[in-house]
Amino acid sequence: MLPVLRVLFHGRCVLFDVPSTVLSGESVSRPAHSRPGLPPSQQAAWRRTYASTHYRKLPWFSSTPYPWVRQAVEEGWLRRASPVLDLGCGAGTNALFLAHSGFRTSGIDLAPAAIEAAKARAAHRGLSIDFRVGDALRLPFRPGEFAGLVDVGCFHTIPIDLRRAYSSEIARVARPGARYVLAWVARESSQPFGPPHRPSLEEAAAAFEEEFLFLRTQFSPARRGPFAEYRALLERRARPRPAPR
DSSP: OOOEEEEEETTEEEEEEOOHHHHHTOOOOOOGGGSOOOOHHHHHHHHHHHHHSOGGGSTTOOSSOOHHHHHHHHTTSSOTTSEEEEETOTTOHHHHHHHHTTOEEEEEESOHHHHHHHHHHHHHHTOOOEEEEOOTTSOOSOTTOEEEEEEESSGGGSOGGGHHHHHHHHHHTEEEEEEEEEEEEOTTOOOSSSOSOOOOHHHHHHHHTTTEEEEEEEEEOGGGSSSOEEEEEEEEOSSOOOOOO
16 A cells, blocks of 8 residues: 555645655666667667767867866865766766766766777776766666766757656666756757757756756856857755645
């Protein structure tokens, strides 16, 4: 039998049957095969991209860490020495920076060639990083394994109808209070190249607010880089999101 939640509404006691995990704020661990993955065509496209083009020639590659990630470390948004996951890590630049800064770092990417490059770069620097090939919608990690998440350009590649599933999956591996450092190409970017769908801040909130609190947001106009971007700092909710009032 499901537990009963009693709510006083306009002087009347209304009863709801809810799963215990909703009351406790726990992460629900479902088998990987029951979690939606990225479409096979999209997975194949990312693998081809890294297999056919050297990572240094890809337009999104940078040899220096993303400024929002650097700021997160310098200002203490991520707790030092804690386990951190870089989502869609590519050739590993941000993960290398995090490991060098003292974090226990993991990185995941769909493309085997990207992970091979990331591992080679880590080995060259003498850094120990857990790089894995995998789907961000079917993460091969335990519930609550990470105290921090970094996502620079992964979210805006997720199909629109899978963005809520993405939030649910990354929340599964984030412990309560975990910080999530996020950046994505904004709707205000009008360039013909780049991600086909550029989320608004409203769309990002719709995707993430069930599991995460928005602590900080920032808009960066295109004149500071090739794209207009949104940057956000989120925190994994320790309790269920309050109902509308």
